[in-house]
Amino acid sequence: MNTRMNRSRLNIGVYHLKEYARTEQHVRDLSDCGIDFVICLDNDRPTLDLLAKYGVGAIVTGVVPGWWGGDGHNAGTMAETNPLPRYDECAASFEDHPAVWGIDIGDEPSALDFPHYGRVYDRVNTLFPKQFPYLNLYPNYASVAENNAQQTVNQLGTATYAEHIERYCQCVPADYLCYDFYLYAINVPKAYENLRIVADACLRTGRSMWIVLQVNSNRPHEWITENGLRFQAYTAMAFGAENITWACYTAGWWHNQVLDDKGEKTEQYGKLKNVNGELRTIGEEYMKYRRVSTHFVGFEGTDWLTGVGQESRSALSTGVFAAVTADDPIVVGEMVSRTGDSRALMIASAGDPYDKNPEDVTVTFRCCGRKITAIGTAGKLPVEQCDGRYKVTIPKNGGVLITAE
Numbered sequence: 001m002n003t004r005m006n007r008s009r010l011n012i013g014v015y016h017l018k019e020y021a022r023t024e025q026h027v028r029d030l031s032d033c034g035i036d037f038v039i040c041l042d043n044d045r046p047t048l049d050l051l052a053k054y055g056v057g058a059i060v061t062g063v064v065p066g067w068w069g070g071d072g073h074n075a076g077t078m079a080e081t082n083p084l085p086r087y088d089e090c091a092a093s094f095e096d097h098p099a100v101w102g103i104d105i106g107d108e109p110s111a112l113d114f115p116h117y118g119r120v121y122d123r124v125n126t127l128f129p130k131q132f133p134y135l136n137l138y139p140n141y142a143s144v145a146e147n148n149a150q151q152t153v154n155q156l157g158t159a160t161y162a163e164h165i166e167r168y169c170q171c172v173p174a175d176y177l178c179y180d181f182y183l184y185a186i187n188v189p190k191a192y193e194n195l196r197i198v199a200d201a202c203l204r205t206g207r208s209m210w211i212v213l214q215v216n217s218n219r220p221h222e223w224i225t226e227n228g229l230r231f232q233a234y235t236a237m238a239f240g241a242e243n244i245t246w247a248c249y250t251a252g253w254w255h256n257q258v259l260d261d262k263g264e265k266t267e268q269y270g271k272l273k274n275v276n277g278e279l280r281t282i283g284e285e286y287m288k289y290r291r292v293s294t295h296f297v298g299f300e301g302t303d304w305l306t307g308v309g310q311e312s313r314s315a316l317s318t319g320v321f322a323a324v325t326a327d328d329p330i331v332v333g334e335m336v337s338r339t340g341d342s343r344a345l346m347i348a349s350a351g352d353p354y355d356k357n358p359e360d361v362t363v364t365f366r367c368c369g370r371k372i373t374a375i376g377t378a379g380k381l382p383v384e385q386c387d388g389r390y391k392v393t394i395p396k397n398g399g400v401l402i403t404a405e
Contacts, residue, residue, distance in 0.1 A: 003132040010283030013037040014249035021263040034276025048099040057101035067106035072155040075110035091127035102134040111157035114171035137179040140194040180212035199239040210243035226271040227355040227397035234348035234399030238333035240291025278377035289335035298329045322366040342405040358396035370404035
């Protein structure tokens with residue numbers, strides 16, 4: 001991939017930086033919040049200059065023809081609306097800038113447009129050698145084709161979400177797969193099902209998983225809690241997410257953004273800064289590993305796995321780690337180092353996704369002949385050992401990377 005984005009690190013982005021939030025102080029605050037890049041920024045040169053000064057990248061919109069699948073009425077018409085020669089015309093007038101990391105080529109297309117998107121992706125990749133084409137996909141709560149006389153429109157263009165993702169992988173030659181999921185506007189089981197389908201597709205095709213999560217609210221009276229942000233991020237990492245984007249930093253859609261419509265910080269700013277700081281701490285070691293599978297441990301008696309297509313385990317053994325259990329539900333990502341010489345578990349505390357009464361979670365396991373290290377959201381965590389078992393405590397709604405070298 002042609003990119004200025006450092007793909008060896010866990011990258012953190014946001015959607016939208018509106019005109020009222022583009023002063024130098026605003027951009028400094030953006031950087032201080034732990035943000036690496038902004039999506040949906042227009043080609044505003046003064047703002048790009050500020051972003052470059054503070055080491056923040058931009059995925060710019062409006063450089064090439066835009067496309068959004070929306071409610072599905074336009075499905076299958078992209079090739080006619082946005083033919084390839086238009087992209088060549090746009091590239092001829094493009095002025096490069098070091099802050100421009102990516103070129104936005106669209107959002108949530110139907111599978112009927114994936115063949116054309118494959119051609120667009122290749123063309124944009126060639127036309128913009130210093131940038132990568134950015135394309136985001138629907139979540140699994142988009143409508144599917146029902147093949148009946150009553151339904152004339154569908155969003156996904158396929159009968160199932162798994163088919164939608166498979167078709168994307170067949171047609172679009174990206175080395176990542178990005179989708180959005182707004183858990184607190186939908187529900188936990190759908191989020192897990194979506195993570196499972198996309199993460200497994202990434203594993204099969206050798207792609208990196210990117211995800212767009214929710215920091216704002218679809219209900220005006222609701223503010224996502226700090227633990228709600230943690231829950232979303234760490235469960236995604238247990239499925240191997242390598243790029244996390246928060247929606248929305250300024251006005252884009254919904255309510256209670258990180259900055260209000262005057263550019264002032266809301267309570268979400270401090271929450272997001274705290275969680276991004278934690279992701280930075282754990283992310284350096286986490287990115288030395290890649291996901292090979294994900295398991296649900298201790299979910300018996302809950303409704304969190306309804307419709308997910310994967311059962312809970314009372315205990316987990318991976319061959320290196322054995323008898324992994326916890327005193328509350330956990331999502332466990334089995335990881336292998338990119339050099340192949342060590343193993344790890346990325347564990348997310350998952351017993352209280354709605355932050356009603358979160359408690360610290362104690363994880364126990366066995367592991368023979370390996371050096372064990374636990375890295376949590378604040379750095380190294382103590383690892384107790386007694387009677388052949390290790391014990392690690394995860395902070396409320398937090399995550400931990402346990403490595404075995």
